[in-house]
Amino acid sequence: MDRRLTPATDRVALRGSGIARDMLADGRPMRVAAPVADLLRAPGGARDRQLLHGADVTLIEERDGWGFVQAAADGYCGWVALSALTGERPAITHRVTAAATHLYPAADFKRPERGSLPMGARLSVTGTEGRFARLADGLFVPVQHISDAAAEDxxxxxxxxxxxxxxxxxxxxxxxxxxxxxxxxxxxxxxxxxxxxxxxxxxxxxxxxxxxxxxxxxxxxxxxxxxxxxxxxxxxxxxxxxxxxxxxxxxxxxxxxxxxxxxxxxxxxxxxxxxx
Missing domain, CATH: 3.90.1720.10 (endopeptidase domain like (from Nostoc punctiforme))
Structure with missing residues (x-):
């Protein structure tokens, strides 16, 4: 089995995966809350890939501040800091389509930004104010930087x-x-x-x-x-x-x-x- 696509640690396997371990877990739906989160081979270990803001994952095991997850988008498995995850999963409506964007506390590009998000980040938009989209967490992002439709090319x-x-x-x-x-x-x-x-x-x-x-x-x-x-x-x-x-x-x-x-x-x- 390819460890990158195997939803199991040395102790716990995702129930229904067909993998034998001492413990089976139903898995808990979670979402990446950080702008970018490293997906590691072991807790605190080498980086295999990264997960972007809004990515849905299944949490299979928790260990010393780390969570072993499987990404919904491609099945990739690894360890991520639990602090980068959230159990809140409002409906996803858009993605960031610009190379990167900023998050603002109000619909005003002159206000100090609260953070940034990369292309591919998934968003929950609840409305618009002028040229800004309001997100479920109350922050704002420029509408020019997001889309609800996939690119053609x-x-x-x-x-x-x-x-x-x-x-x-x-x-x-x-x-x-x-x-x-x-x-x-x-x-x-x-x-x-x-x-x-x-x-x-x-x-x-x-x-x-x-x-x-x-x-x-x-x-x-x-x-x-x-x-x-x-x-x-x-x-x-x-x-x-x-x-x-x-x-x-x-x-x-x-x-x-x-x-x-x-x-x-x-x-x-x-x-x-x-x-x-």
């Missing part, structure tokens, strides 16, 4: 994050890695996508031709095609999200000993996630 979503610093396991404008960028782009278009590049490669069918929106793979790396010649990716080469010529990238990565190019895969446009 994953590549356009990825391009919003150009210049974002590279961060291993990152999933947001604060820092993102290659598979985080691919997932952000596809999820922004309402298309299901796993969290890591090897899982992404296994999830989608091969294609001999390359077109906009295809995923391009190397060992441990993934990029998103903008067309047959150009791609966008989060790369440790520049420590940022960049566009690059595909042929030049293949040659560069081979020369660095990080190849070979493993080909292209085409996301399943009919495999949708709930949006917002």
């Amino acid at each position: 994953p590549a356009e979503v990825a391009l919003r994050l150009i210049g974002t610093p590279y961060l291993w396991g990152g999933n947001s404008r604060l820092g993102i890695d290659c598979s985080g960028l691919a997932q952000a782009a596809l999820h922004g278009a309402g298309i299901a996508c796993p969290g890591d590049s090897d899982l992404q490669r296994d999830a989608f069918p091969e294609t001999e031709t390359v077109q906009r929106g295809d995923l391009l793979f190397w060992p441990g790396h993934v990029a998103l095609a903008l067309d047959a010649r150009t791609m966008v990716h989060a790369t440790a080469w520049t420590m940022s999200v960049i566009t690059e010529d595909i042929a030049a990238a293949i040659a560069r990565i081979d020369a660095a000993g990080d190849g070979p190019f493993l080909g292209a895969r085409r996301p399943r446009l009919d495999d949708r996630i709930a949006f917002p």
Whole structure:
């Protein structure tokens, strides 16, 4: 079993998962309240991925201020600080579609901001005041930065994050890695996508031709095609999200000993996630 997709710790398994453990848990629905929360391999351990504000999870075990959860969006499992979670789950109505946005105490952009949220954060909007949306927690966000409809083009979503610093396991404008960028782009278009590049490669069918929106793979790396010649990716080469010529990238990565190019895969446009 792949530990990343296995809803069980060494002590507790999610009831109904078919996994044998000494204890079974029904699981408690929770939601990420922090702007971004690290999803860790072990309590206080290394980061595998990140969960964004508004992400729904199932809490399976609590241990010393940490919770073992399974993310609803992609099934990814790991440990997250319990302080980043909430049991309050008002209806989700919108997502942040700008690269990032600010939260305000009133419908006034001149007021000091109370925080920020990354692209992909899920929101509960209860009304509007002028050019601001009022959230269930009483804060406000610019209406220009949110939407209740998925984007039509994953590549356009990825391009919003150009210049974002590279961060291993990152999933947001604060820092993102290659598979985080691919997932952000596809999820922004309402298309299901796993969290890591090897899982992404296994999830989608091969294609001999390359077109906009295809995923391009190397060992441990993934990029998103903008067309047959150009791609966008989060790369440790520049420590940022960049566009690059595909042929030049293949040659560069081979020369660095990080190849070979493993080909292209085409996301399943009919495999949708709930949006917002």
